[in-house]
Amino acid sequence: MTTPPIAPRLLKGAIIGMDIYNPLASVAVFQYNPDTISRKLTARTPRRELGARAEALRLVGPPRETVTVQVEVDAADQAGGAATAVGVHAPVAAMEMLLYPKSLFVILNWAVMQGGLTNIVAPQAPLTLFVWGPSRVVPVKITDMTITEEAHDNMLNPIRARVDLTMTVLSYYDLPPTHAGSVLFMVHQVTKELLATSNTGWSVANFGSSLKIF
Secondary structure, three states, X not given: OOOOOOOOOOOOOEEEEEOOOOHHXXXXXXXXXXXXXXXXXXXXXOOOOOOOHHHOOOOOOOOEEEXXXXXXXXXXXXXXXXXXXXXXXXXXXXXXXXXOOOHHHHHHHHHHHHOOOOOOOOOOOOEEEEEOOOOOEEEEEEEEEXXXXXXXXXXXXXXXXXXXXXXXXXXXXXXXXXXXXXXXXHHHHHHHHHHHHHHHHHHHHHHHHHHOOO
């Protein structure tokens, strides 16, 4: 009998909410890595007034980036008894919780309102990170989430679901300079610059070969 080769360890993508009050409820590791990720970049340019030619090439910040990804979960491939009891409710709930204010703050606000105060402060969402490999860890804001439950068990628990996520990448243009998200985005941008620089040699050589001048 031939021993099969050892398969390489596969890194899993994830969406992580850095919530100090309830950290375990805000971690969603992808059961399967999505086959496709769509990214849209829109240049961030100053508002150009009529005749202001000097502003034509100016950039006021990094581009606005929107990431679209589809996450699939299936109870049949999950280990442990939780999937048997509630299907894929747990991993889907972990993603949903990134859009909910924490119940503790809601209850505290109720108590404040009962005390006669109406000027309450809206709770701040946790710093949410989209993790896609060691070189791509970026802060994001989830702007849209569509959940499609594709199969259910006899207790009507979803056993297979698809979650479509639309996220806006947050940069140092959106966050304070001292915010952890700004630092993470700067690391992300520097990594991109290094990758672009490493591509320069190949590009110049290929361009020169095509023109036959090098």
